[in-house]
Amino acid sequence: MKLLVPLKQVPDSTMRIKVAPDGKSIVTEGITWSISPYDEYAVEMALEQKDADPSTTVSVVTVGPVRAKDALRAALAMGCDDGTFVTSDENAAPLVVARALAKFVEQKQPDLVLCGRQASDDDQGFVGPALATILGWPHVATVTKFAPADGGIEIWREVEGGHEVWKASGPALVTVQKSDKEPRYASLPGIMKAKKKELPELALSSLGVDAAAPKIEVVKMETPPQRGGGKILKAADGDAASVAAELVRLLRDEAKVL
Amino acid sequence: MKVWVIAESKLMAQKASELRRVSLELVAKATAFGDTELVDVRGPERYVAAPAVDALAKKAEADKPDLVLVGSTPSGRDLAASLAARLGWAYAGDCVDVRPGEGSVEVARTMYAGKVRATMRLSLPAVVAVRPNAFPLPKTPPTDFQAQTVAAEMVPQKLQFVRFEPTKEAKAGVPLAEARVIVSGGRGLRGPENWKLVEELAAALGAALGASRAVTDAGWRPNEEQVGQTGKTVAPDLYIAVGISGAIQHLAGMTQSKTIVAINKDPDADIFKVADYGVVADAFAFVPALTAEVKKAKAAA
Ligand SMILES: Cc1cc2nc3c(=O)[nH]c(=O)nc-3n(C[C@H](O)[C@H](O)[C@H](O)COP(=O)(O)OP(=O)(O)OC[C@H]3O[C@@H](n4cnc5c(N)ncnc54)[C@H](O)[C@@H]3O)c2cc1C
Ligand SMILES: Nc1ncnc2c1ncn2[C@@H]1O[C@H](COP(=O)(O)O)[C@@H](O)[C@H]1O
Numbered sequence: 001m002k003l004l005v006p007l008k009q010v011p012d013s014t015m016r017i018k019v020a021p022d023g024k025s026i027v028t029e030g031i032t033w034s035i036s037p038y039d040e041y042a043v044e045m046a047l048e049q050k051d052a053d054p055s056t057t058v059s060v061v062t063v064g065p066v067r068a069k070d071a072l073r074a075a076l077a078m079g080c081d082d083g084t085f086v087t088s089d090e091n092a093a094p095l096v097v098a099r100a101l102a103k104f105v106e107q108k109q110p111d112l113v114l115c116g117r118q119a120s121d122d123d124q125g126f127v128g129p130a131l132a133t134i135l136g137w138p139h140v141a142t143v144t145k146f147a148p149a150d151g152g153i154e155i156w157r158e159v160e161g162g163h164e165v166w167k168a169s170g171p172a173l174v175t176v177q178k179s180d181k182e183p184r185y186a187s188l189p190g191i192m193k194a195k196k197k198e199l200p201e202l203a204l205s206s207l208g209v210d211a212a213a214p215k216i217e218v219v220k221m222e223t224p225p226q227r228g229g230g231k232i233l234k235a236a237d238g239d240a241a242s243v244a245a246e247l248v249r250l251l252r253d254e255a256k257v258l
Numbered sequence: 259m260k261v262w263v264i265a266e267s268k269l270m271a272q273k274a275s276e277l278r279r280v281s282l283e284l285v286a287k288a289t290a291f292g293d294t295e296l297v298d299v300r301g302p303e304r305y306v307a308a309p310a311v312d313a314l315a316k317k318a319e320a321d322k323p324d325l326v327l328v329g330s331t332p333s334g335r336d337l338a339a340s341l342a343a344r345l346g347w348a349y350a351g352d353c354v355d356v357r358p359g360e361g362s363v364e365v366a367r368t369m370y371a372g373k374v375r376a377t378m379r380l381s382l383p384a385v386v387a388v389r390p391n392a393f394p395l396p397k398t399p400p401t402d403f404q405a406q407t408v409a410a411e412m413v414p415q416k417l418q419f420v421r422f423e424p425t426k427e428a429k430a431g432v433p434l435a436e437a438r439v440i441v442s443g444g445r446g447l448r449g450p451e452n453w454k455l456v457e458e459l460a461a462a463l464g465a466a467l468g469a470s471r472a473v474t475d476a477g478w479r480p481n482e483e484q485v486g487q488t489g490k491t492v493a494p495d496l497y498i499a500v501g502i503s504g505a506i507q508h509l510a511g512m513t514q515s516k517t518i519v520a521i522n523k524d525p526d527a528d529i530f531k532v533a534d535y536g537v538v539a540d541a542f543a544f545v546p547a548l549t550a551e552v553k554k555a556k557a558a559a
Contacts, residue, residue: 010370011370013371013487013506013507014506014507016373016506017370017373017374019374026370026374037487037488038488041488094349095343095346098343118351120370120371120487121369121370122369123351123352123367123368123369123370123371123372124339124349124350124351124352125335125336125339125351125352126339126342126343126349126351128339129307129336129339129340129343130339130340130342130343132307132340133307133311133340133343133344134343137416138306138307138308138416138417139307139308139340140306140417141307141332141333141335141336142332142336144481154420156423158332158481158482159332159333160433160482161424161425161482162422162423162424162425163422163423163425164304164419164421164422164423165419165420165421165422165423166306166417166418166419166420167417167418167420168416168417169415169416169417169418170416172416172417175336177481178474178481178484178488178489179481180477180481182475213346214346214347214348214349214380214381214384215348215362215379215380215381216348216349216350216378216379216380216381217378217379218376218377218378219364219376219377219378219379220376220377221369221374221375221376221377222374222375222376223373223374223375224368224372224373224374224375224513224514227513227518227531227532227533227534228530228531228532228533230518230530230532230533230534230535230536231534231535231536232525232530232536232537232538233535233536233537233538233539234525234537234538234539235537235538235539235540235543235544235547240539240543240544240546240547241547241550241551243537243539243544243547244544244547244548244550244551245551247519247535247537247548247551248548248551248552248554248555250535251496251517251519251535252555255496255516255517255534255535257439257495257496257516257517258463258496258552258555258556
């Protein structure tokens with residue numbers, strides 16, 4: 001089976017994010033970049049399939065600025081077979097990214113494309129569904145598992161109260177939700193191997209995609225107001241009931257949420 | 259301005275006829291700034307993008323709404339993104355405010371896993387997914403709107419529904435993302451066998467259950483209950499965190515809550531930095547006392 005994971009490099013989840021003086025972007029100095037968390041789950045899900053069936057190939061692709069190459073290397077170090085780097089400036093429109101990925105998918109012809117549910121920079125969750133729509137492929141959202149089945153692929157979609165199992169009979173796309181399988185760490189041999197692999201580079205402009213896209217601009221970015229300065233109640237042994245009563249009173253009369 | 263609100267009921271399959279609260283919230287909001295039409299997609303029992311998108315795109319091209327609003331539930335968001343891509347319209351997901359302007363619409367939403375608040379301006383026409391609970395529901399339901407249905411047809415050969423596998427621990431109740439009150443448990447609860455502690459508190463409050471990732475990773479609770487960067491983003495009226503330390507990735511998913519209560523035995527736990535009411539206490543002693551007081555208060559009311 002041929003699997004493809006389009007992944008995005010974003011600020012590591014441990015980073016505090018500061019708004020830049022222009023009020024429209026973030027301070028990138030000092031940021032550690034990582035594969036977006038849901039994309040890591042997607043890579044893991046693909047590699048599980050490769051573990052089960054070694055004839056499986058797992059490819060990764062990213063559209064991004066030069067630094068994003070590191071995300072591809074990190075995915076190769078986890079065990080992916082090949083990575084393709086599509087160079088673009090920082091702010092390629094999401095629809096243009098999806099079109100570029102669609103060109104790449106058409107060349108590569110994978111059986112299944114695994115996108116993240118959303119990238120944790122723009123938090124949009126657009127590129128996966130958009131890519132499927134452009135390809136005219138069926139897609140399933142918030143997926144936690146897949147498995148080859150008779151004449152197709154079975155896909156587990158997380159919904160309220162359980163999972164729906166769907167079956168795709170041809171190529172399909174999934175957007176990946178967090179699953180039970182924690183993304184694996186890169187192994188040392190994996191890292192060595194990844195270093196030696198070539199990363200073919202393509203310029204976004206060379207793919208011949210339509211660059212027209214609806215206008216979506218950031219007008220303003222702000223750090224959410226600091227919370228805190230809350231009331232602290234201490235319930236030492238024995239007075240749990242009175243502190244609980246006080247808390248209920250505060251929630252009812254002061255916060256008005258009961 | 260012509261506004262469509264996509265009715266979320268059929269989309270969510272399980273309760274076929276009941277309209278989700280978020281759809282009413284959006285209709286109420288939309289009628290304040292435009293000619294509103296509630297659009298219901300009738301078709302496959304279970305949501306899958308393609309048939310709904312095909313039907314809606316055709317209708318949208320004919321009717322030309324300026325703005326399509328969709329509830330930012332998992333299915334709604336997927337539909338909204340797919341529809342925007344199909345139509346080539348502007349898109350924003352998971353918004354908490356929508357302010358129409360001349361030829362454009364401004365939306366408020368979070369970015370960077372909830373760590374930044376952003377205002378974005380989209381050219382019209384646009385598709386915008388709005389988070390449940392973003393707008394209050396008026397006392398009297400809105401009546402000043404039109405309704406229409408659109409028929410969707412399943413394309414059977416490409417993708418087929420096979421079966422439903424219920425989660426063992428799952429209980430019927432308020433979906434986490436739409437809950438007004440959430441009680442979340444962390445590793446401080448020591449094991450799944452202690453969950454009745456938070457379950458009883460949640461039952462007394464009519465709350466949904468949440469969990470930290472430490473808990474879902476350990477398999478104590480299902481993934482769908484996880485709150486945070488790789489779980490659900492929630493903004494209820496009241497969020498009660500029990501035995502949760504307050505890691506940055508957890509905070510990313512819940513600091514938009516209106517009121518936050520933290521119960522933790524460590525006075526230096528980071529969760530207290532975002533709490534409106536912090537209780538430094540052993541959860542095993544305090545939570546049952548709180549449950550009892552909540553029941554008392556509810557009985558008196
Ligand atoms: C990429 C990435 C994504 C992540 N996404 C998420 C996410 O979506 N959601 C999430 O939650 N985490 C996420 N995490 C994990 C996060 O970093 C923390 O590890 C996790 O939130 C910790 O869970 P916890 O607070 O339950 O456990 P701990 O950090 O172990 O905290 C347990 C708390 O319980 C308290 N406690 C212990 N005993 C008692 C008692 N008897 N009474 C009261 N209090 C007690 C302790 O003082 C402590 O503060 C993510 C991490 C990464 C790297
Ligand atoms: N620049 C990109 N290059 C490759 N894949 C991307 C890119 N942007 C988004 N994706 C994929 O689309 C998913 C959703 O991204 P987003 O729409 O930005 O939230 C991500 O998790 C990736 O799988």
